[in-house]
Amino acid sequence: MSGVLSPVITPFNPNLTPDATRLVRQCRWLLSQDCGLTVFGTTSEANSLSVDEKIDLLDALIEAGIDANRMMPGTGACSIPDTVRLTAHAAKHGCGGVLMLPPFYYKEVTDDGLFQFFAEVIERVGDSNLHIYLYHIPPIAQVSISLTLIERLLKEYPETVVGIKDSSGDWNNSAGILRRFPGFAVFSGTEAMLLRNMQSGGAGCISATANINAAAIHNLYANWQAPDAEANQEELNALRGAMQRFPMIPALKQVVAHYSGDASWERVRPPLVKLNGEQKADLLNDLDKRSFAMPGLVDVAAR
Amino acid sequence: MSGVLSPVITPFNPNLTPDATRLVRQCRWLLSQDCGLTVFGTTSEANSLSVDEKIDLLDALIEAGIDANRMMPGTGACSIPDTVRLTAHAAKHGCGGVLMLPPFYYKEVTDDGLFQFFAEVIERVGDSNLHIYLYHIPPIAQVSISLTLIERLLKEYPETVVGIKDSSGDWNNSAGILRRFPGFAVFSGTEAMLLRNMQSGGAGCISATANINAAAIHNLYANWQAPDAEANQEELNALRGAMQRFPMIPALKQVVAHYSGDASWERVRPPLVKLNGEQKADLLNDLDKRSFAMPGLVDVAAR
Numbered sequence: 001m002s003g004v005l006s007p008v009i010t011p012f013n014p015n016l017t018p019d020a021t022r023l024v025r026q027c028r029w030l031l032s033q034d035c036g037l038t039v040f041g042t043t044s045e046a047n048s049l050s051v052d053e054k055i056d057l058l059d060a061l062i063e064a065g066i067d068a069n070r071m072m073p074g075t076g077a078c079s080i081p082d083t084v085r086l087t088a089h090a091a092k093h094g095c096g097g098v099l100m101l102p103p104f105y106y107k108e109v110t111d112d113g114l115f116q117f118f119a120e121v122i123e124r125v126g127d128s129n130l131h132i133y134l135y136h137i138p139p140i141a142q143v144s145i146s147l148t149l150i151e152r153l154l155k156e157y158p159e160t161v162v163g164i165k166d167s168s169g170d171w172n173n174s175a176g177i178l179r180r181f182p183g184f185a186v187f188s189g190t191e192a193m194l195l196r197n198m199q200s201g202g203a204g205c206i207s208a209t210a211n212i213n214a215a216a217i218h219n220l221y222a223n224w225q226a227p228d229a230e231a232n233q234e235e236l237n238a239l240r241g242a243m244q245r246f247p248m249i250p251a252l253k254q255v256v257a258h259y260s261g262d263a264s265w266e267r268v269r270p271p272l273v274k275l276n277g278e279q280k281a282d283l284l285n286d287l288d289k290r291s292f293a294m295p296g297l298v299d300v301a302a303r
Numbered sequence: 304m305s306g307v308l309s310p311v312i313t314p315f316n317p318n319l320t321p322d323a324t325r326l327v328r329q330c331r332w333l334l335s336q337d338c339g340l341t342v343f344g345t346t347s348e349a350n351s352l353s354v355d356e357k358i359d360l361l362d363a364l365i366e367a368g369i370d371a372n373r374m375m376p377g378t379g380a381c382s383i384p385d386t387v388r389l390t391a392h393a394a395k396h397g398c399g400g401v402l403m404l405p406p407f408y409y410k411e412v413t414d415d416g417l418f419q420f421f422a423e424v425i426e427r428v429g430d431s432n433l434h435i436y437l438y439h440i441p442p443i444a445q446v447s448i449s450l451t452l453i454e455r456l457l458k459e460y461p462e463t464v465v466g467i468k469d470s471s472g473d474w475n476n477s478a479g480i481l482r483r484f485p486g487f488a489v490f491s492g493t494e495a496m497l498l499r500n501m502q503s504g505g506a507g508c509i510s511a512t513a514n515i516n517a518a519a520i521h522n523l524y525a526n527w528q529a530p531d532a533e534a535n536q537e538e539l540n541a542l543r544g545a546m547q548r549f550p551m552i553p554a555l556k557q558v559v560a561h562y563s564g565d566a567s568w569e570r571v572r573p574p575l576v577k578l579n580g581e582q583k584a585d586l587l588n589d590l591d592k593r594s595f596a597m598p599g600l601v602d603v604a605a606r
Contacts, residue, residue: 016383016423047408050354050384078381080319080572081353102574105350105407107443109574116573120319140410142445143574269383270423271406271416271446 001072001096001133001163002185002203004194004218006030006210007041009252010049010057012267018053020060022264026256027066029300034222035214037066038099040074040086042140042167043208043249048269051082055089068094072206076101076135080117084124091127099133099165099206104141111149118153122160130160137167137189144168147180154181165189165206175200191217192240195233198224209240211252212259212294242286250275251283258284259294304375304399304436304466305488305506307497307521309333309513310344312555313352313360315570321356323363325567329559330369332603337525338517340369341402343377343389345443345470346511346552351572354385358392371397375509379404379438383420387427394430402436402468402509407444414452421456425463433463440470440492447471450483457484468492468509478503494520495543498536501527512543514555515562515597545589553578554586561587562597 008030011022027037039061040046040054049057058073075087075098083100090098100121102114122130134153136145145164153161166174167189174193178186178200185203188194194205194217204221213236220232243251250268254275257265266274275283311333314325330340342364343349343357352360361376378390378401386403393401403424405417425433437456439448448467456464469477470492477496481489481503488506491497497508497520513520516539523535546554553571557578560568569577578586 042408047381048383048406050382050388053382053384078350079353079356080351081356085353103351105345105443106574110576113574113576116576120573140408270419271409271412273413273416273419 001036001131003036004034004191004204004210004214004221005036005038005072005187005206006214007038007043007074007206007208009211009249009256009265010044010046011265012269014264014267016267016269018049018057019264020057022262023057024061024064024066025300027061029297030211030214031067031070032296032300033214034218035210036096037071038074038206039071041099041206042074042137043211043252044074045249045269045272046074048272051077051086054086058089058093062093069096071095072097072099072133074099074101074135076103078103078105080120080124083121087121087130088125088127091125091130094129097131097133097162099135101135101137101141102143102145104143107142109143111146111152114143114145114149115152118161119156122157128159131162132160133163133165133185133187134161135165135167136173137165139167139169147176150177150181150184154184163187163203171196174202178202190240191220191236194220194236195224195229208248208252209243212255213239215295239290239292242283242290246275246279246283247272251279254280254283255287256294256297260297304339304434306339307337307494307507307513307517307524308339308341308375308490308509309517310341310346310377310509310511312514312552312559312568313347313349314568315572317570319570319572321352321360322567323360325565326360327364327367327369328603330364332600333514333517334370334373335599335603336517337521338513339399340374341377341509342374344402344509345377345440346514346555347377348552348572348575349377351575354380354389357389361392361396365396372399374398375400375402375436377402377404377438379406381406381408383423383427386424390424390433391428391430394428394433397432400434400436400465402438404438404440404444405446405448407446410445412446414449414455417446417448417452418455421464422459425460431462434465435463436466436468436488436490437464438468438470439476440468442470442472450479453480453484453487457487466490466506474499477505481505493543494523494539497523497539498527498532511551511555512546515558516542518598542593542595545586545593549578549582549586550575557583557586558590559597559600563600
């Protein structure tokens with residue numbers, strides 16, 4: 001897989017159950033923006049969903065005709081059985097890949113222990129369709145994917161462990177992976193590093209803000225060698241900066257709610273909370289000044 | 304609930320499934336040592352188990368006649384549905400209480416969001432049998448239970464939210480809770496603070512090392528006003544210090560394996576790893592020098 005993917009935000013019904021209908025619509029819109037689908041990412045509040053809920057949502061997406069090749073569901077959980085169950089389900093559906101967190105409860109674990117975790121999962125899933133993208137997000141998971149661990153996994157499972165999402169925020173880490181493992185797909189966890197990543201042989205990016213700005217991010221991905229690439233990178237950074245003034249997940253949901261005219265998108269699951277009135281006004285006012293738009297969203301949302 | 308409780312280590316079969324038979328035996332032995340049962344605590348590798356596995360183990364314990372009143376299963380998970388499912392099951396079985404982690408994936412969450420999480424869980428479980436002990440373990444969960452959050456929960460759910468396990472390692476935090484919320488049951492997360500906790504009106508302790516040293520810890524709990532209490536505290540600290548030279552969970556399992564003569568206790572689930580040969584020899588040699596013993600363990604293990 002390559003290009004721009006969105007960790008798709010998850011819509012909730014008034015009783016906080018996941019809303020499969022709206023998720024399908026949103027995925028269609030994202031695909032129309034040349035954006036792949038990392039459903040069940042961090043930004044999807046995936047860790048606030050049970051495995052059963054994720055399986056049901058994935059089934060609904062497949063049933064609605066969403067292309068499995070364009071999907072890279074997040075499937076990593078703290079326990080081997082949970083990780084195996086969701087990963088096997090995604091592989092069975094022919095998903096292009098899965099994004100796999102390390103087990104993130106126990107801290108100060110060893111590369112040995114993490115290797116054994118991933119190895120158990122791969123062996124138990126036992127599906128040659130499985131393509132794993134490791135998920136390195138130390139600010140949240142706290143547990144890291146080291147270069148030594150990648151090397152060991154690549155040596156043992158070269159057909160299965162095919163890439164990484166690097167959400168460390170540390171460009172040197174991505175650069176180190178790209179240098180050491182040619183052919184290994186490196187996705188930046190933020191579009192702010194997209195141009196550098198492409199210049200260094202990276203695969204693209206998987207970024208929260210792709211939920212609202214996918215077309216522009218894809219434009220930089222597709223035209224990173226163009227003369228205006230630096231300027232386009234600056235523009236992406238500016239919008240990202242505007243969003244980062246607020247808690248990212250509720251801010252993204254607020255933006256989608258506003259530009260789709262569908263307030264139900266505002267809902268988050270605890271422990272997250274919605275933006276308050278002041279934050280909401282501040283954010284939407286800022287976006288309005290920037291002439292921000294989400295073309296086609298209203299039409300897709302109305303379908 | 305009060306006294307000394309052990310976050311009971313979880314035995315695994317060769318294929319890494321949980322071994323209910325050995326868990327039942329171990330719980331019987333712990334009860335014989337005046338030790339309550341915090342099955343599914345951090346030390347139980349509970350976060351490496353699926354909810355289904357925990358439900359099956361709890362059913363097996365109840366079916367084997369283990370007293371539900373002496374059980375405080377850990378039930379907190381990252382998602383509301385997972386937390387509700389296991390908590391409701393424990394309440395239905397009449398467990399004396401449950402130990403509830405905050406949702407621990409998303410970081411920098413607000414007290415508002417955490418309050419809503421616990422409130423949703425309590426409302427959805429909807430069982431007047433439910434007694435929640437909050438689980439404050441910032442070194443591992445990273446997400447904390449603040450005094451403000453406790454206050455808000457106590458105000459809204461005074462019959463349900465009845466105590467806390469404080470594994471912050473910060474005595475000032477426990478002291479602050481004890482001062483501010485009289486009658487709220489405070490368990491130290493380590494026996495190293497047991498005497499101070501009892502002197503300040505605390506309820507006892509829930510400590511990893513109770514898996515191997517419960518009788519001595521209970522002795523201090525029951526006789527904290529005795530003249531030799533300080534000396535007994537020192538002795539508990541010495542054994543704890545000996546264990547803390549090693550990764551705690553595999554070290555405890557190694558000790559139980561050795562003193563029960565049952566090597567299957569050595570198994571851990573990834574991402575944890577067993578002690579290596581050198582660590583094992585070092586630990587067992589040290590315990591031998593201390594004339595450490597686990598009276599009755601072999602008999603119970605043989606049953």
